[in-house]
Amino acid sequence: MLKVTDLTKRFGGFTAVNRVSFSLEKGEILGLIGPNGSGKSTTFNMIAGMLRPTSGSIEFDGREIGGLPPIEICHRGIGRTFQIPRPFRNLTILENVVTAAFFGQSGHVSRSKAHAQAEEALALVGLPTDPRAEVASLGAAGLKKLELARAIATQPRLLLADESLGGLDETEMNQAADMLDHIRREKDITIIWVEHIMGVLMRVVDRAIVLDHGEKIFEGLPREVAKDPKVIEIYLGTEKISFDEAPAT
């Protein structure tokens, strides 16, 4: 479904992402992890169209999408969440999601269809579909859910979830991880999940990729990540540490 080949991004003389390649099969959840500044968001932003790749290719369903504008990428079926939710605060929760359904899909979407899709997305993440429910009533966990609902409402086939658990407590993190898994099954969506909180992530993903200094240093099954010497050395430090106990970086 997605094939990334030799993807590279330079900011001036600094290489933030260096010849990263990976592919993704339909229905998978791929975890993209790595220390701060390792190039996760830059990779993400190139796939979502917020950044133009310096070189390399990004193929989605066999067609090159590298360098296309974000709205075009969204219309082709790639939805994304942002690390820091920025909903329209002067709109209700439902209106925020209807707006995403309305503008995030290619072709004409009727008001009633956008409305129905928004209600479905809100129900899927467990937020109220009550048309009066205000954004101001949401805490950190609720805002993350709204972010997810807005992305789902665009009817993506591939969802890019950017650090969706930051700022949540442990119970909320586990609920959010279960929710992503539920969404994948329910909506048949493929997911790339960028996350710092590895214990929770590893429970849900099918495969993980680890970036360090813009390079891919590991790709494999979640259970193999914690055993990989390069990952232990570069990502976790030399201290013996279990992934479930690993602190958020």
Ligand SMILES: Nc1ncnc2c1ncn2[C@@H]1O[C@H](COP(=O)(O)OP(=O)(O)OP(=O)(O)O)[C@@H](O)[C@H]1O
């Ligand atoms: N617009 C930019 N201009 C210059 N350097 C940038 C720019 N965006 C990112 N970088 C640099 O590229 C590197 C990779 O950043 P990126 O945000 O992709 O890392 P990350 O793994 O997502 O980190 P975090 O976990 O902190 O979000 C960092 O050193 C960052 O400072």
